[in-house]
Amino acid sequence: MARRRHSRDPLGLRRALSGLLLPGLVAAMALLAALALAGAQGAAALAERWQRGAAAAVTVQIPDADAARVQRALVTLRAMPEVADAQAMDPQRLAALLRPWLGAAPSIPVPGVIELRLRDSRVDPVLIGDRLAQAVPGALVEAHGLWVQRLAALARSLQALALVVLVLVGLVAAAVVAVATRAGLAARRDAIEVLHGLGARDGDIAGRFARRVGLLAAGGAVVGTAAAVPALALLIDLAGPWLGSAGAMDSLTGLPWPGLVALPPVAFLVGWATAQATVRRWLHRLP
Known part of the structure; x- marks a missing residue:
């Protein structure tokens, strides 16, 4: 062996x-x-x-938001061919997001927020904001493309x-x-x-x-x-x-x-x- x-x-x-x-x-x-x-x-x-996700996401802020202004903004946005979807953010969800900074009961008026999803992330959100401001004065469009590109x-x-x-x-x-x-x-x-x-x-x-x-x-x-x-x-x-x-x-x-x-x-x-x-x-x- x-x-x-x-x-x-x-x-x-x-x-x-x-x-x-x-x-x-x-x-x-x-x-x-x-x-x-x-x-x-x-x-x-x-x-x-x-x-693919966040790059096509856009946030719309509606100052002095009431139901009529938010609804008018939703109708205007959903009529735009560049917008795939537009949904108003639930007030409870918005309050939860702001709670770490503003506390449980914010003392300042909180704008209404609408979440958009664009059909093409290359669309310039400034153009959407200009058309939206004509229907809803004061509406602001914030795109996340810059920080998404950096990330x-x-x-x-x-x-x-x-x-x-x-x-x-x-x-x-x-x-x-x-x-x-x-x-x-x-x-x-x-x-x-x-x-x-x-x-x-x-x-x-x-x-x-x-x-x-x-x-x-x-x-x-x-x-x-x-x-x-x-x-x-x-x-x-x-x-x-x-x-x-x-x-x-x-x-x-x-x-x-x-x-x-x-x-x-x-x-x-x-x-x-x-x-x-x-x-x-x-x-x-x-x-």
């Missing part, structure tokens, strides 16, 4: 590349990569939601930053694998030199190292990815109001599952390719 095991592992890689250091480091890298993937997906979802730009910047973090994580993981491979080469230098002197091909030696390192890296990535899932689900649940989702099922389905599932195979490929390159470069330097 001992001879059979030795024949399957003539370089003693199970001893040279054993322990939890490499899988543990790769698990940490996979955890960071999972967080970066979720960050990139969340930033993209936020940018799309803001651009969307911020979300795109966060998405780009998350992708940069992914690249950095991949480079760090490759460096960690290269260091671990060199340590394994140093530990089994005598056995490698003997086999190399007996005619073992560089591809065979590098392939054994690459398979061992790739499996260790993939195992670490599985652990790191599994550890990231609960944390990501919690973050998505907390971000539900901004992403338009709620509930545990939405938290799980909102995870970047394609990217998470791909992490262990990618870790195997990074480990395998890095070990191959490292071992071949080392073997080429042998006399």
Whole structure:
């Protein structure tokens, strides 16, 4: 039995590349990569939601609001072809929004508020405001396009930053694998030199190292990815109001599952390719 095991592992890689250091480091890298993937997906979802939703939203304020003025404003707005929908904000909801600043019973008159949704976010709200002011003097139109553009730009910047973090994580993981491979080469230098002197091909030696390192890296990535899932689900649940989702099922389905599932195979490929390159470069330097 001992001879059979030795024949399957003539370089003693199970001893040279054993322990939890490499899988543990790769698990940490996979955890960071999972967080970066979720960050990139969340930033993209936020940018799309803001651009499609809030960018087309417009608020109309009616000073000295009474039922007749608000109704006249609604009729005028709904008759405009650029307006997809116009709804007067419920006074109780308006009071709830103003309560943190004005208290439970505001001492100043509160204007009536109408929420609009435009058919096209590129429509100039100033033109709508001018036509509305002719029918309802004093009406003010406030568009949210400027701050929506800024928030969307911020979300795109966060998405780009998350992708940069992914690249950095991949480079760090490759460096960690290269260091671990060199340590394994140093530990089994005598056995490698003997086999190399007996005619073992560089591809065979590098392939054994690459398979061992790739499996260790993939195992670490599985652990790191599994550890990231609960944390990501919690973050998505907390971000539900901004992403338009709620509930545990939405938290799980909102995870970047394609990217998470791909992490262990990618870790195997990074480990395998890095070990191959490292071992071949080392073997080429042998006399």
